[in-house]
Amino acid sequence: MITELLMDNFYFSDRQLSWQEAICLAANPLLNKGAITQNYINDVIKNIEINGSYIVLVPEIALPHARSNGNVLQTAMSFLKLTHPVTFPDGMSVTVMFFLASTDSDGHLDVLVELAEILADKNNQNLFRTAKKQEQILAILNQPKQIA
Known part of the structure; x- marks a missing residue:
């Protein structure tokens, strides 16, 4: 599901x-495709200002998102890899962002579960942090799932 949502929404920044x-840059592909409005980006930034780095899932990897409030026109996701970390107001640094926009409050749950399963592997976390190309990200996301 994540790979379908990401489509060609990958960006690498030096x-x-x-x-x-960084939030704006991560959101830009979705804004350009008409999946979100500028107000959604503003809401994501406002949420972080109010709630802190709740979007950081594991060290250096974040999932910026907010409630749709009518500002998400199509469920979508983008990926941003930063060479230089950004630091959120409460001091957490991030180099990888999966920017998520969901049309409803339940639409992102499957994505969260899938991403959590992938990020449970510390090797995958490191691969995301060191990736330099879209193909490397897709290879991580398309790995066969381990059966427990």
């Missing part, structure tokens, strides 16, 4: 950015 600029 620029030094603020965390707000």
Whole structure:
């Protein structure tokens, strides 16, 4: 499901950015495709300002998102890999973002479960942090699932 949502929404940046600029950069592919409005991006930034780094799932990897409030027109996701970490208001640093936009409050649960399963493997976390190309990200996401 994650790979279908990501489609061609991958971006790699060598620029030094603020965390707000990184959120905007991660959201840009979805904004350009008409999946979200600028208000959704503003809501994501506002949520982080109010609630802190709740979006950081594991060290250096975050899942920025917010309630739709009518500002998500199509469920979608983008991926951003930063060479230079951004630091959120409470001091947590991030180099990898999976920016999620869901049209409803339940639409992202399957994505969260899938991403949690992938990130449970510390090797996968490291592979995301060191990836330099879209193909490397897709290889991680398309690995056969381990049966417990």
